[in-house]
Each structure stands twice: as structure tokens, then as C-alpha cells.
Amino acid sequence: MSNSILLAPGPVQLHPEVQRILSLPMIHHRTPEFDAILKSALTGLKMIFQTNQPVFMFSATGSGGMECLLINVLDPQDKVLSIIHGKFGERWADMAEAFGAQVIRHQVPWGQAVKLEELKNLLAAHPDIKIVLAQACETSTATINPIQAMAELISKTEALFLVDGITALGAYDLPMDQWKLDGVVGGSQKAFMLPTGMTFLSFSEKAWKKIKTAKAPKFYFDIQNELAANLRGETLFSSNVPIVRALDFVLKRIGEHGLTNHFKHIARRADYIRHMAENLGLKLFSQAPSNSVTALILPSTIDGVKFRTQLESNYQTTVMGGQDSLKGKIIRIGHMGYITDEDLHETSLRLARTLNDFDYKVDLKELEKTSKKFLESKG
Numbered sequence: 001m002s003n004s005i006l007l008a009p010g011p012v013q014l015h016p017e018v019q020r021i022l023s024l025p026m027i028h029h030r031t032p033e034f035d036a037i038l039k040s041a042l043t044g045l046k047m048i049f050q051t052n053q054p055v056f057m058f059s060a061t062g063s064g065g066m067e068c069l070l071i072n073v074l075d076p077q078d079k080v081l082s083i084i085h086g087k088f089g090e091r092w093a094d095m096a097e098a099f100g101a102q103v104i105r106h107q108v109p110w111g112q113a114v115k116l117e118e119l120k121n122l123l124a125a126h127p128d129i130k131i132v133l134a135q136a137c138e139t140s141t142a143t144i145n146p147i148q149a150m151a152e153l154i155s156k157t158e159a160l161f162l163v164d165g166i167t168a169l170g171a172y173d174l175p176m177d178q179w180k181l182d183g184v185v186g187g188s189q190k191a192f193m194l195p196t197g198m199t200f201l202s203f204s205e206k207a208w209k210k211i212k213t214a215k216a217p218k219f220y221f222d223i224q225n226e227l228a229a230n231l232r233g234e235t236l237f238s239s240n241v242p243i244v245r246a247l248d249f250v251l252k253r254i255g256e257h258g259l260t261n262h263f264k265h266i267a268r269r270a271d272y273i274r275h276m277a278e279n280l281g282l283k284l285f286s287q288a289p290s291n292s293v294t295a296l297i298l299p300s301t302i303d304g305v306k307f308r309t310q311l312e313s314n315y316q317t318t319v320m321g322g323q324d325s326l327k328g329k330i331i332r333i334g335h336m337g338y339i340t341d342e343d344l345h346e347t348s349l350r351l352a353r354t355l356n357d358f359d360y361k362v363d364l365k366e367l368e369k370t371s372k373k374f375l376e377s378k379g
């Protein structure tokens with residue numbers, strides 16, 4: 001078997017140049033050399049967020065970024081509407097409760113997007129909602145929400161709309177200013193094509209008004225202190241030098257290719273996996289599938305946990321399984337990161353071989369032809 005392949009919805013495969021940059025000798029973060037890199041990366045992030053507002057970075061995973069967005073605009077006891085259609089929606093609701101919010105949990109069946117009519121009714125029934133939380137892409141089910149249309153409804157109220165873009169931002173269009181999103185958060189190990197460990201976020205003008213008075217407790221994530229530090233040309237606490245250096249490279253590379261082209265590459269990978277799944281006879285789990293990650297339903301005769309183990313140990317290919325009620329039933333294939341056509345082709349073949357190992361017969365020769373045809377025609 002040739003190379004190992006990592007097609008999880010984060011962490012993702014790294015570009016060879018990112019790997020090289022990560023291994024450079026350490027420099028101190030309070031130096032003119034690093035100041036220039038930080039400035040360049042903070043400016044480059046605005047292109048991904050599509051915002052004129054300042055963008056921030058913290059050494060924390062995406063969940064830290066979710067916390068930072070939330071607590072900087074939260075008063076304890078605020079009414080918070082949390083849209084939940086998977087694991088990460090649950091997490092944000094739990095977090096809001098931990099900080100004293102009164103949380104309305106709007107449960108949406110896993111695999112579905114929120115219905116706009118239901119959101120409209122909830123906003124009308126609770127005019128005192130101060131914050132709405134939702135995932136742009138719920139990674140546990142590979143399902144997107146209609147963020148632009150949701151923002152249209154929420155922006156007419158006094159509520160702030162905070163968006164978890166951890167598996168969306170940088171993978172497909174999520175223009176913060178144009179869509180009137182009040183807070184967006186991303187994670188380094190996703191479409192930013194970096195190792196895990198950093199989160200990026202930004203607030204709207206409407207959110208900044210609330211930040212000035214919001215009373216939820218905060219220290220490390222106090223955004224007003226971080227802004228003051230950024231305006232002095234530094235981060236408040238020690239900077240994550242290796243990841244920021246690599247981030248600067250990734251942002252410049254995306255800038256050179258153009259954001260739209262970058263999104264097209266990721267969309268093509270998603271199209272490819274959906275096309276191959278159809279040829280393998282595997283159905284999509286999501287009714288609103290994302291371009292950043294695809295969830296496929298495994299045949300009921302196959303134990304998904306054993307399937308993943310076989311794929312990993314015999315074919316050196318890592319994809320993710322399902323969580324909670326979906327454990328053992330689905331696999332999730334990521335489309336973010338540094339992925340070549342060869343990786344895509346090999347992944348299809350390895351999935352097919354693993355299916356064959358579980359007596360689910362796939363014609364490998366046919367599949368190989370179908371894969372090549374897609375990749376050659378849509379290169």
C-alpha cells in the first residue's frame with residue numbers, strides 16, 4: 001500500500017510548504033520579524049472572513065473561539081436561542097448555560113437544516129432573545145444551515161447572530177459583512193489547512209456595541225484587551241509563532257489563487273465524493289450536504305466501527321465515523337486541507353476494497369474508470 005491518507009473533517013493534510021515552515025527554527029514573538037508576520041496574517045484573515053472588522057487569533061481550539069465569541073457579547077441571564085442539529089450545536093448550548101444564559105434549545109433532526117419558518121416563529125415568540133447560536137456546517141452530520149437567510153431574519157431583531165464556521169469558514173462562501181453575521185469563528189485544523197491549536201474570530205459593528213457593556217466573566221478571551229494589544233502590533237499573550245508563520249503562507253496562497261477559485265477546488269472534491277458514493281451505492285446522510293465534509297450511510301450489514309478500523313489498518317486511510325446515535329452507521333469524509341486528485345482516487349479505491357472485505361461487492365475496475373473519468377473531465 002502506498003501513502004497514508006487523512007481525509008477527516010479536521011485535522012487535515014498539510015501542504016508540504018506548511019510542513020517546512022512548521023519546522024523552522026523558533027523566533028521570539030516580540031520581535032520586528034514576527035510583528036511583520038502577525039500584521040500580514042491578521043490582514044490576510046479579513047479576506048477569508050470577508051470583513052472590514054478586525055479579525056482576532058487565539059491559541060485555543062475552535063471551542064475556545066466559540067467561547068470567546070459568546071462571552072464577549074453575553075450578559076448572564078441573557079436569553080440565548082441555540083439551534084441544535086448535532087454535537088456541536090449541543091456544545092454551544094451547554095457553554096451558554098455554563099455562563100449563566102437562559103438557553104432555548106431548538107432541536108432540529110440530525111441531518112436536516114433549520115427551517116426558516118421555525119426560526120421566524122421563535123424570534124417572534126421570544127422578542128427578548130439576545131443571541132442566536134448556530135453552526136454554518138454541523139460537522140457531526142455534514143449538514144449546512146441557510147446562514148444568509150437566517151441572518152436576514154435575525155438582523156431585523158435586536159439579537160446578535162453568532163456563527164460557528166469551524167468547518168465552513170475558508171471552505172465555502174461565508175461573507176461576514178455582506179450577510180450581516182455578528183460573530184464568526186473558524187479553526188486552524190479545518191479549511192485553514194494548519195495543525196490544531198488556533199482559532200480565528202471576528203465581531204460585527206452591532207456586536208461591538210454589546211461588547212462594551214457585556215458582563216459575562218472573561219479574562220484570557222477578553223476581546224477588548226486583545227484588540228488593544230493587536231493595535232500595538234502584538235497579541236496580548238504569547239503568540240503561536242509556528243502556526244502564525246504557516247497561516248501567513250496559507251493566506252497568501254489562497255489570496256494568489258483567489259477565494260472563489262479556492263472554494264471551487266473544495267466544491268469539486270465534495271462533488272467527486274458524492275459522485276463516487278453514488279457509484280458505490282452509498283447514500284448521503286445529510287439532506288443539506290456541505291462542501292467541506294460528506295457523511296455517507298454505510299450498508300446496514302456493516303459495522304461502521306469495524307469498517308473504519310479495517311480502512312485504517314489495512315489501507316492506511318483515515319476518515320471519521322459517526323457520533324452518538326450515528327456511531328457505527330456513517331462515515332464522514334473531509335474535503336478541506338491539502339488534497340490531491342491522487343488522494344481522492346486512492347480513497348475511492350480503498351473504500352471500495354474495504355467494502356469488498358465486508359462482502360459488499362464493488363466492481364473495482366468499473367469504479368476506477370468512473371473515478372478517472374470524473375477527475376480528468378473536471379480537472
Ligand SMILES: Cc1ncc(COP(=O)(O)O)c(C=O)c1O
Binds near residue numbers: 061088139164166167
Ligand atoms: C462545527 C464545529 N464546531 C466546533 C468544533 C470544535 O472545535 P475544536 O475541536 O477545535 O475545539 C468542531 C470540531 O470539529 C466543529 O467541527
